[in-house]
Amino acid sequence: MTLENKSALELRDDIVGGRVSSSEATEAVFSRIEQREPVIGAFLSLCRERALEKAAAVDRKVAAGEKVGPLAGVPIAIKDNMCTRFAATTCASKILENFRPPYDAHVVTKLEEADAVIVGKCNMDEFAMGSSTENSGLKKTVNPWDVERVPGGSSGGSAAAVAAGMCYASLGSDTGGSIRLPASFCGVVGMKPTYGRVSRYGLVAYGSSLDQIGPFGRTVADAALMLEVIAGHDRRDSTSVSTEKAAVQDYLAELDGPVRNLKIGVAKEFFDVEGLDAEVDKAVRGGLKEYEALGAELVEVSLPHMKYAIAAYYLIATAEASSNLARYDGVHYGHRTAKPRDYIDMYNSSREEGFGQEVKRRIMLGTYALSAGYYDAYYLKALKVRNLIRQDFEKAFEQVDCLICPTSPEPAFKIGEKIDDPLTMYLSDIYTIAVNLAGIPGVSMPCGFTKNQLPIGLQILTPAFTEDKLLRIARMYEAATDWHTRRPGF
Amino acid sequence: MSEKLTENQVRQVAKLARLNLSEEEINTFTGQLGAILEYVAQLEELDTSQIEPLAHCLPVHNVFRADEVGVSLSNDEALANAPQRDGEFFAVPKVLGDASG
Numbered sequence: 001m002t003l004e005n006k007s008a009l010e011l012r013d014d015i016v017g018g019r020v021s022s023s024e025a026t027e028a029v030f031s032r033i034e035q036r037e038p039v040i041g042a043f044l045s046l047c048r049e050r051a052l053e054k055a056a057a058v059d060r061k062v063a064a065g066e067k068v069g070p071l072a073g074v075p076i077a078i079k080d081n082m083c084t085r086f087a088a089t090t091c092a093s094k095i096l097e098n099f100r101p102p103y104d105a106h107v108v109t110k111l112e113e114a115d116a117v118i119v120g121k122c123n124m125d126e127f128a129m130g131s132s133t134e135n136s137g138l139k140k141t142v143n144p145w146d147v148e149r150v151p152g153g154s155s156g157g158s159a160a161a162v163a164a165g166m167c168y169a170s171l172g173s174d175t176g177g178s179i180r181l182p183a184s185f186c187g188v189v190g191m192k193p194t195y196g197r198v199s200r201y202g203l204v205a206y207g208s209s210l211d212q213i214g215p216f217g218r219t220v221a222d223a224a225l226m227l228e229v230i231a232g233h234d235r236r237d238s239t240s241v242s243t244e245k246a247a248v249q250d251y252l253a254e255l256d257g258p259v260r261n262l263k264i265g266v267a268k269e270f271f272d273v274e275g276l277d278a279e280v281d282k283a284v285r286g287g288l289k290e291y292e293a294l295g296a297e298l299v300e301v302s303l304p305h306m307k308y309a310i311a312a313y314y315l316i317a318t319a320e321a322s323s324n325l326a327r328y329d330g331v332h333y334g335h336r337t338a339k340p341r342d343y344i345d346m347y348n349s350s351r352e353e354g355f356g357q358e359v360k361r362r363i364m365l366g367t368y369a370l371s372a373g374y375y376d377a378y379y380l381k382a383l384k385v386r387n388l389i390r391q392d393f394e395k396a397f398e399q400v401d402c403l404i405c406p407t408s409p410e411p412a413f414k415i416g417e418k419i420d421d422p423l424t425m426y427l428s429d430i431y432t433i434a435v436n437l438a439g440i441p442g443v444s445m446p447c448g449f450t451k452n453q454l455p456i457g458l459q460i461l462t463p464a465f466t467e468d469k470l471l472r473i474a475r476m477y478e479a480a481t482d483w484h485t486r487r488p489g490f
Numbered sequence: 491m492s493e494k495l496t497e498n499q500v501r502q503v504a505k506l507a508r509l510n511l512s513e514e515e516i517n518t519f520t521g522q523l524g525a526i527l528e529y530v531a532q533l534e535e536l537d538t539s540q541i542e543p544l545a546h547c548l549p550v551h552n553v554f555r556a557d558e559v560g561v562s563l564s565n566d567e568a569l570a571n572a573p574q575r576d577g578e579f580f581a582v583p584k585v586l587g588d589a590s591g
Contacts, residue, residue, distance in 0.1 A: 103563070238553035314526065331573075331580055332572060334573075342583050342584065346582065351508055364504065364507055367506050368503045382530075386544045388541060438547060
């Protein structure tokens with residue numbers, strides 16, 4: 001097993017065991033970044049010097065027999081919407097292109113305390129709005145499996161960086177599928193925890209009732225390892241769940257224990273979708289057969305309001321975004337227009353110059369949905385539909401342990417294919433979006449490849465705060481297959 | 491929900507959203523936003539008269555802390571990204587007086 005192909009957990013064990021130095025692993029990562037970045041474009045900024053210093057510090061601690069954290073010496077990347085004092089945090093937007101936060105996000109602090117080596121910040125759709133990373137205002141990222149295709153979004157850079165061996169694990173954020181979709185397109189594991197599981201302090205807000213930070217890794221164990229580090233209550237995020245309500249579990253310790261008498265819900269609404277690619281359908285059904293061979297029972301369930309999820313999401317998320325992005329006004333930080341006529345023009349022109357098209361579109365949609373005369377018909381209505389969708393999941397989970405479906409109706413599409421029609425792009429989220437509305441956790445993992453060697457993702461959903469079971473169910477499938485060992489040709 | 495979105499409505503929303511859209515953008519957005527609004531109109535199919543709105547998945551209420559002074563940002567840290575700084579202040583164009591509202 002080469003150094004590059006080790007999992008984060010294996011590398012951590014080698015470093016702690018003194019068999020490999022973090023400095024060696026980190027130098028090798030930067031060497032791969034130097035070779036591959038010109039093609040892939042996953043990173044908006046790199047912290048080479050700082051990373052090597054941290055790696056050396058971890059090596060010294062290990063040599064001295066001192067205790068080190070659970071991510072000791074492992075090179076990790078972070079989506080560029082999580083605040084880092086030591087690097088710009090741009091959200092891939094011109095409006096924050098030179099913004100250096102005065103504080104670290106909670107998850108960044110947790111990674112540093114865990115002795116991770118942070119190598120850089122990853123490209124994304126601007127302000128996390130998009131499904132392909134094509135909405136980045138700063139850079140283009142391509143899919144490591146086919147450089148003419150998108151890596152998915154909005155956490156495309158974080159997914160591509162792992163898939164291309166330019167880090168061992170990474171963090172993304174997921175508001176409507178922005179971790180799970182790129183995980184599926186890039187052939188890696190990507191997980192969105194339950195809403196409230198991970199603190200959003202320092203995560204630049206897009207849809208505050210929907211956003212969650214989560215890990216990318218090559219293996220389920222790597223996702224579990226990262227989740228253990230970042231999960232937990234944080235008093236600085238009043239939406240983070242208290243330890244009394246939901247304590248963080250030992251996701252790694254029990255990971256290899258299969259779930260006995262596993263009942264898997266197969267929702268007909270998930271397979272009845274127009275535009276579901278035949279190869280995706282085949283691969284996911286193949287996954288379901290694999291679970292049956294492992295002793296699971298498939299149960300047909302119904303999620304009758306699923307077809308309304310995209311509509312509800314694009315009213316709720318955009319409404320929240322219109323409020324969250326009001327702060328970008330050129331006053332305290334970020335881009336300010338060069339010659340404002342007056343203070344109102346300062347707002348109007350700074351925002352016009354700084355925001356990309358999709359961001360403006362969503363702000364406009366959200367503003368409209370919240371405006372007087374339209375609030376009840378749009379925003380309030382969408383919140384009621386959200387309740388119906390959440391109830392659908394709760395009813396289904398009364399009968400089954402989990403739901404399994406495709407992550408995306410199709411594999412990675414070609415760059416430019418959907419960029420001209422926003423609505424077509426929105427429909428990519430059909431399998432992922434309801435999950436954020438309900439707040440439940442979900443994971444995407446590789447379950448096959450198309451005849452063009454494009455990864456296909458299988459998505460598993462479980463009830464709120466059952467990440468331990470979710471990861472064990474995922475691990476059952478991974479242990480019986482080898483999709484996760486394939487690498488893009490480089 | 492059923493009237494077609496007009497350019498004037500888009501202009502009004504842009505004003506509320508503090509976005510100085512170009513004429514071309516107003517034209518494009520009217521079409522695109524109109525199509526999206528037509529798509530979301532399907533929510534009208536559902537009878538939600540007996541359903542409570544769900545703004546939040548996690549039932550948290552009144553998350554308070556004791557009103558105690560803690561560590562905070564220094565003035566310099568807080569002003570570090572200021573587009574224009576004047577001592578302890580963020581410098582901005584005059585606020586009182588005539589503005590393009």
